Amino acid sequence: AATSGTSSAVVSRSGGSVILNAVGILSSQHKLRSSSWTGLRPGAGVSQLSKTDGIHVCREVLETHGLVRAAAVDQSSVTTGAPPPPPAAPIKQESDVRISQVAKDTMTIRGRCMDRLKYEVEYGLKRGTTNNSYVIKGTNSTALIDIMDQSFAEAFTKTLETAFDLSSIKYLVLGHFSPKRVESLKILLQALEKKGTSIEIYCSNPAAQLLTKLLASDTLEKVYKLKTVRAGDVLDLGGHELQFILTPTPRWPDGMCSYDPSTQLLFSQKLFSAHVCEENDYDIGGVDVYGEDWRFYFECMLASSPKQTKAALEKLDIVAQYSKPSYKDRKGVDVVKEDMKFIFSTVLSAFNLPISKGMLAGSLGDKLVTAAICPLHGPIVRSSLTELVREYGVWTYEKLKQSEEATVAVIYASAYGNTTALAQAISRGISKAGVGVDTLNVEICSTEELVASLQRCSGFVIGSPTLGGHMPTPIQNALGVILCDEYAKKLPCGVFGSFGWSGEAVDMIEQRLKDCDFNLAFPTIRCKFKPTEATLQVCEESGTDLAQAIRKLKLKKRSEAAPKFTVASNVEQAVGRVVGSLCVLTARSGDAESAMLASWVSQASFVPPGLTIAVAKDRAVEGLVLVGARFVVNVLGQNKSNAVAKQLLKPFLPGENRMEGLETTVASNGGLILKDAISWMECTVQSRMETGDHWVLYAVVDSGKLEDDTTLTAVHYRKTGARY
Ligand SMILES: Cc1cc2nc3c(=O)[nH]c(=O)nc-3n(C[C@H](O)[C@H](O)[C@H](O)COP(=O)(O)O)c2cc1C
Numbered sequence: 078a079a080t081s082g083t084s085s086a087v088v089s090r091s092g093g094s095v096i097l098n099a100v101g102i103l104s105s106q107h108k109l110r111s112s113s114w115t116g117l118r119p120g121a122g123v124s125q126l127s128k129t130d131g132i133h134v135c136r137e138v139l140e141t142h143g144l145v146r147a148a149a150v151d152q153s154s155v156t157t158g159a160p161p162p163p164p165a166a167p168i169k170q171e172s173d174v175r176i177s178q179v180a181k182d183t184m185t186i187r188g189r190c191m192d193r194l195k196y197e198v199e200y201g202l203k204r205g206t207t208n209n210s211y212v213i214k215g216t217n218s219t220a221l222i223d224i225m226d227q228s229f230a231e232a233f234t235k236t237l238e239t240a241f242d243l244s245s246i247k248y249l250v251l252g253h254f255s256p257k258r259v260e261s262l263k264i265l266l267q268a269l270e271k272k273g274t275s276i277e278i279y280c281s282n283p284a285a286q287l288l289t290k291l292l293a294s295d296t297l298e299k300v301y302k303l304k305t306v307r308a309g310d311v312l313d314l315g316g317h318e319l320q321f322i323l324t325p326t327p328r329w330p331d332g333m334c335s336y337d338p339s340t341q342l343l344f345s346q347k348l349f350s351a352h353v354c355e356e357n358d359y360d361i362g363g364v365d366v367y368g369e370d371w372r373f374y375f376e377c378m379l380a381s382s383p384k385q386t387k388a389a390l391e392k393l394d395i396v397a398q399y400s401k402p403s404y405k406d407r408k409g410v411d412v413v414k415e416d417m418k419f420i421f422s423t424v425l426s427a428f429n430l431p432i433s434k435g436m437l438a439g440s441l442g443d444k445l446v447t448a449a450i451c452p453l454h455g456p457i458v459r460s461s462l463t464e465l466v467r468e469y470g471v472w473t474y475e476k477l478k479q480s481e482e483a484t485v486a487v488i489y490a491s492a493y494g495n496t497t498a499l500a501q502a503i504s505r506g507i508s509k510a511g512v513g514v515d516t517l518n519v520e521i522c523s524t525e526e527l528v529a530s531l532q533r534c535s536g537f538v539i540g541s542p543t544l545g546g547h548m549p550t551p552i553q554n555a556l557g558v559i560l561c562d563e564y565a566k567k568l569p570c571g572v573f574g575s576f577g578w579s580g581e582a583v584d585m586i587e588q589r590l591k592d593c594d595f596n597l598a599f600p601t602i603r604c605k606f607k608p609t610e611a612t613l614q615v616c617e618e619s620g621t622d623l624a625q626a627i628r629k630l631k632l633k634k635r636s637e638a639a640p641k642f643t644v645a646s647n648v649e650q651a652v653g654r655v656v657g658s659l660c661v662l663t664a665r666s667g668d669a670e671s672a673m674l675a676s677w678v679s680q681a682s683f684v685p686p687g688l689t690i691a692v693a694k695d696r697a698v699e700g701l702v703l704v705g706a707r708f709v710v711n712v713l714g715q716n717k718s719n720a721v722a723k724q725l726l727k728p729f730l731p732g733e734n735r736m737e738g739l740e741t742t743v744a745s746n747g748g749l750i751l752k753d754a755i756s757w758m759e760c761t762v763q764s765r766m767e768t769g770d771h772w773v774l775y776a777v778v779d780s781g782k783l784e785d786d787t788t789l790t791a792v793h794y795r796k797t798g799a800r801y
Pocket of ligand 1: 490495496497543544545576580581606607
């Protein structure tokens with residue numbers, strides 16, 4: 078009940094609990110005990126160099142690279158400047174592998190884990206995850222699409238053996254391959270060897286190289302043949318002609334999607350994935366149930382490489398197959414196709430997004446008309462197909478726009494994924510602060526790309542693993558390019574990397590940059606082997622700090638260039654009066670109108686100026702503030718609120734005019750502006766979130782005015798948090 082317009086501090090721990098501290102006028106003048114209070118400091122949880130005994134190191138190396146099963150890691154070998162972290166929550170391994178039919182001749186095998194996966198490092202995974210793989214049975218042969226990671230290694234092959242005749246599987250299509258999947262692959266190949274049969278593996282060139290390297294010491298060459306896929310290659314299974322689309326990103330240079338025109342299924346590997354495990358195989362409940370998971374996955378995994386994501390979306394050229402059967406109008410025009418054409422051409426072109434070439438040509442027939450997207454993780458996307466494809470376009474566009482303002486080049490190499498995980502977390506922190514990210518995995522990008530990125534970036538970070546006491550050659554080359562770049566010296570930058578015991582690479586990079594007077598913006602991040610959640614948090618926050626420093630510099634430059642005494646705009650002044658204020662919300666739709674007294678009103682965003690407003694589900698006005706609706710928020714003044722509050726709190730008959738007797742004018746959006754309001758804002762509802770007995774609206778302020786800058790805002794103090 079004391080959280081009306083007071084300053085608050087938020088702390089979140091990995092368990093997900095959040096503490097809100099309401100700070101009164103007096104205590105807000107005292108500095109918050111932020112570091113000792115949260116127990117988190119810059120560098121907390123980050124390993125510093127430590128020597129550990131050889132046996133322990135060997136075991137860690139093997140575990141980290143998936144060569145032995147993980148055992149409890151001895152925390153005492155990790156030296157940090159911070160107090161020891163709280164014991165990690167026990168990993169609940171409620172998992173299973175199950176099979177179901179997706180389409181004609183097509184089955185999905187899903188490894189499901191309701192909790193965290195043992196080997197996952199880079200991701201929240203608070204709602205579990207699934208590893209999806211698919212089997213397509215053609216008239217000539219059967220293909221397996223993708224394999225599971227080591228968490229399901231044995232269960233995967235066992236399930237396959239139970240449900241199918243292993244010797245009938247002639248092809249394995251790997252849309253993605255990583256060290257985490259080696260164990261699964263080996264177990265599968267061993268089972269095939271026992272059956273005296275072999276398999277042809279279809280994958281991209283980077284996946285083929287990695288696979289060859291990781292299986293080099295095994296004696297399984299006779300069991301498999303590698304086929305490196307080129308753009309446009311097709312695999313004919315008899316009745317199912319699989320088409321391959323290469324979709325590399327810096328994080329997954331081996332990315333490859335497959336499309337089966339006969340079932341209209343798109344096997345999208347990491348794209349359109351989500352780390353979530355529900356009972357259903359499909360996206361039942363759509364965006365309401367999975368929206369946050371898809372968005373979070375995109376933010377963590379793809380937001381840092383919008384150029385490559387855009388390229389992948391363009392190549393995929395997805396046209397969602399309408400779930401309604403197609404029908405023609407009186408003129409013989411296919412109504413459903415025209416609907417889809419409208420969605421794609423208006424929505425996507427408005428945002429300058431990838432538009433299906435098939436759509437523009439007016440033909441839907443031969444492009445990737447898709448009935449469902451079958452990703453590597455999370456639900457099969459069927460009911461939300463159109464929305465998700467469109468959202469991917471919008472999110473990608475937003476990230477590209479951010480990049481136009483300012484970008485940070487995230488330059489790294491990683492042999493086993495640990496430095497990648499750090500890079501990803503730093504990128505997320507940068508992206509969160511509204512700055513674009515240009516991810517450069519130097520193992521696959523050219524020197525020209527690196528030079529071009531350095532020329533346009535506003536800051537950079539560089540990360541490396543230590544291998545054989547050194548940084549890998551591509552990082553040495555990249556560092557050489559950076560050190561020669563005079564302009565780069567002025568940019569805020571940072572260093573990070575994963576190591577095993579001595580960590581020379583990170584030290585060398587840091588030292589070389591310091592020697593050349595580079596501007597290191599955050600303490601160097603050193604991580605021993607696999608990053609913990611605390612380390613990833615440090616990375617994310619370091620990325621955010623770097624991005625904020627860049628934004629401040631830009632704003633400073635802009636304000637230096639602008640005339641000295643700039644006055645806040647009308648809207649900014651009006652929004653400035655919103656402090657958990659007592660307000661009157663008025664809305665109109667056609668000839669229906671309503672109003673309510675609102676005290677749970679908060680500013681929610683600067684750009685665009687936006688508010689959140691909680692509306693009880695049973696309020697009369699609720700039906701007039703759906704997404705897209707327009708309304709007016711009137712902020713009441715301290716000594717002018719009584720009469721208005723009295724009027725709005727009295728009982729009303731259905732449809733009765735709630736504003737009767739109050740002096741108002743009509744706003745341009747149809748809502749009412751109170752004569753006595755100290756400020757008013759015309760708003761549009763952008764989204765609604767269901768929160769128990771209330772809806773929380775997020776609305777963008779379209780226009781507004783501060784009418785009275787001397788009267789203080791009225792605030793409603795409540796005796797209890799159980800009612801208004
Ligand atoms: C072949 C090999 C050599 C390594 N040499 C070193 C080393 O000299 N010093 C060190 O601190 N760590 C060394 N490590 C450990 C790696 O730096 C560590 O596994 C790190 O997490 C790898 O990062 P990445 O996953 O980004 O490739 C070595 C690991 C391997 C596999």
